[in-house]
Amino acid sequence: MSNLIITGVIDGPLPGGLPKAIELYAKADIADLSIYGLGSANNGGGTDGEEFTLTGSAAQGDYLYVASEADGFASFFGFAPNFVAAAASINGDDAIELFENGSVVDVFGEINVDGTGQPWDYQDGWAVRKAGTGPDGAAFNVNNWTFSSPDALDNQTSNATASTPFPLGQGGGAGTPAASFLSRLGGLSLGGAEISAFDPTTQQLFVVSGQTTIEVVDLSDPANPTLASTLDLTIFPGGGNIAGANSVAVSNGLVAVAVGAATVTDNGRVVFFNSSGVFQGQLEVGALPDMLTFTPDGATLLVANEAQSAGSDNEPGVLPNPPGSISVIRLDRANLNNSTIQTAGFTAFDGQEAALRAQGVRIFPGVSASVDFEPEYITVSEDGSRAFVTLQENNAIAVVDIATATVTEIQALGTQDHSLAGNGLDASDRDSGSNIQLQPVRGLYMPDAIASFSANGQTYYITANEGDGRGVDEARVSSLTLDPTAFPDAATLQADGNLGRLTVSSIDGDTDGDGDFDQLFAFGSRSFSIWDGAGNQVFDSGDDFEQILAANFPTLLDDGRSDNKGPEPEGVTVGVIGDRTYAFIGLERASGIMAYDVTNPAEARFIQFLPSGSDVSPEGLTLIPADQSPNGQPLL
Template structure:
């Protein structure tokens, strides 16, 4: 019965299906054939090759006096702005006639001109009581441009006194109309607008005088703008009561005194170096600031302390994060200038302090990443200096300590006093347990660039790339000084000294551009994916075949009575790159991406065009 029921259901279903089928309809018209599509572009290998060409150069003719230092770009006037500290003015350099091909002689080119943008010797600012006071102005340290507003950070004549920020409205020709001056902290060394233009952030370095008779606190000033008008007073993020620690393992009572804050920071790896009795806020010296794309957070390099501070611009707080150590047993370093040739070796027991100068930031997958140029710096004042050579540690007339068996073996194997003994290291971290035996050396700078996530966890470091690439291309000229053509001169110090960095996008890829202060190298890395950064290009706009010598610590760096000779400096090319500014193709006067570089020793501003090959 079951089989018959299933058979009946099957037949019924088949008959029902047949009864629902209609006759086939007439054939519809044939559709039109679409137009041929645009051929796709050929795929490109990664990293993509870039062509770097000098398309313009401005020369002040002033050498060794920071005559071309910090650079910016003003889109409306199609001009580069550069601080000329030697004459305490800003050079406005029109770029509207830039070519799209390289100039004939990149090293000695002088195709660009400038007009002087000057500012007064004193200004009126509001004090905390709202009264007008007049303050004298010293040297301009930094500039920033947002749309048509220019901000200039100017120190006081005495650097330990409070400085000011001067605001100007820029015209379509780059001339300025004074808007307002706002008082800020001591030694405003760098400033930047937030991406939304609502604030200007100022890194007040607060350096001591050389005798430590005055040592102001480091701080960050925050100047709000409303409808383009700056506030009369700056708010301050201090390095005392505004300092926070995000760990849930800590309560506010755990860091409510200077001694507690110092202990926590030292345990985390922040380096303190200074005379006894200085405070955390005096020892932490803000250097350079970069801001998140939403203008809510910022990061400030605390170079000497080997740290970066995370600024919350809503809560007006700062959290200081130590950057850790670079293990030179994992990378190769040239540590001596005595052999005058590139010579690399891994160094167990030797560590680098990253100590970034310039930092920049960009977005990847909705998160912010910070790029740092790991220059390195020491405190070296008359009243206190941490600067020593490794040889000084075991010198009976200096520190009179003993190396561990392993470190002594390395010291001997590298050539002793003429080898590892030449390396500049910090005395602040020598023999922390004070047992007389030194197991490790701590050198200044990472000789690299790094990428950090927004919480200051390192995700990439270029390792020993800079030294190896520069040596491969420049040979014995690598690690040269920027005051003379003397190769290997800086190997015992901080190498080529990565000083300046900026990031920018070219044809959908994000690149980091890093300039080395001493040797003049420009390195380009594809950092689109911060976890897969890759070297792309190297360029050096310098002539190592000419002979010159200058001393930037002399009142006249070219003083012949002191044995200096600057006759051939105009032929030497770019010396001492201090800042880098990327200009996107959409903003560029010649339609191609540009790099503007300020070179403080040669007093030149060089404009590079950077395009895909």
């Protein structure tokens, strides 16, 4: 008996009869959905066979949605479909066949009968399977279905407001509507928004955008957020000498803001407010404090001081170039100005540059480790004992012992081999659209954001592998001299429609020191990874992002970025919803959110991609758990 069944069909009311879609339900875990396919039988014309083959996997209880196109579906339902396929281009008189290994295992409608006027007619309406029935094999059983009646959706603009809405996720019984896991609830236009932090007591969201203000958003009605107030950082002591706010964090009613100095190489500061916006004090930290976060108990604040050079592209050789560090602040909440500040720096690694490079840590030639290491983002283990800090340009993670404020380890992240199946990439913006191929290139993970979680008593961390260069270390493949032994087809590879346009590292790849390139290293891996506490990779999404976008959201796969870093996974957050752990990854260039179930870290699985619509380039993600949420539901 099939583990996948048809549980719903819809012929929508929007222009063009959109959305047109099929709902499927997984009755058991399905490791490989490619054994299943769909075909439509139009106007009683009989079977057309399997017209679309599914991909990926599904867990027991998942609902999957196959739509004729994405935009109309998302407009009507508020979330994106799992798949887009012409097989779903159905009218209310068309039948649907579900195939397993080439044989029909379930059917909606009679394939040899035009459905107009039939009991199963769903013109401008829908049909949903009765829970507990199916699969029905090749013989349609109308008694196993409930119908809206034809024209029930006429003049309706969304399922949420429809008088007879399609009952999402009910045809299979209890389960998780996978594609509707994320749906847009509300939004607010601001002058910019990069990083946010939520205070559950006041139900306010504090938002920074790199400017000199903090936007305070009233989130008490998540569907209709409003701007409550604006905090002007320039009016506080020293506020006339700041570049802007880079990060914000909230814990137990205390708001901490990382503020960079007007001169990028000067020390920055952390400015504190209470949740009512009243100034509480400030502390000096290292140069360019780029991110900060509290430990779970709220007793300690950690600050990533990126400490870029004075160069316009952060060139390591341009002076001054202050050392990167992590400030470990033991908070005195009674008088924040009396808090104890310790600095976890990298001078202990000076002199070890050759050994670190041999391990795969990327250090610019002629620069010491302590100066070249630039902390980008921090996550803290659930027990509050360790911090994991991304060193983006160095393709590494720094592990900090919080109790001693010491960097105990530098974990080299390695590279993704784009020549291996499942790791392809579109490397050119001159190849007339999406063209994901295996290529003799290695991707430097170079993560931006990082988030930690626990599974089976072990600590794991997730990285969004964006990639980042410094200008002076970037070159296009077409401009390099390739080793003739390693790249005998160099002329072909260096064509603009192949690898020629791809931006790669100009300081990595000459393994024998003879002046030509034996390997090619791209910036970022266009993926997210899961690592254990020792720095071992247990999962990587490979080319999932580009493949999912190309197949289902081709208009969001910006081919103009293919020669750089593709979709650019930048932000990541993780949390428990129900009894499952989920990761959410923001794609800056594709303007959307990828959702994965990471309950089993080694077998993470794709759940959904949600386009962010008019909200472009997601930077930072914040997950509000249900027990802190204004409406009792988890919010992203």
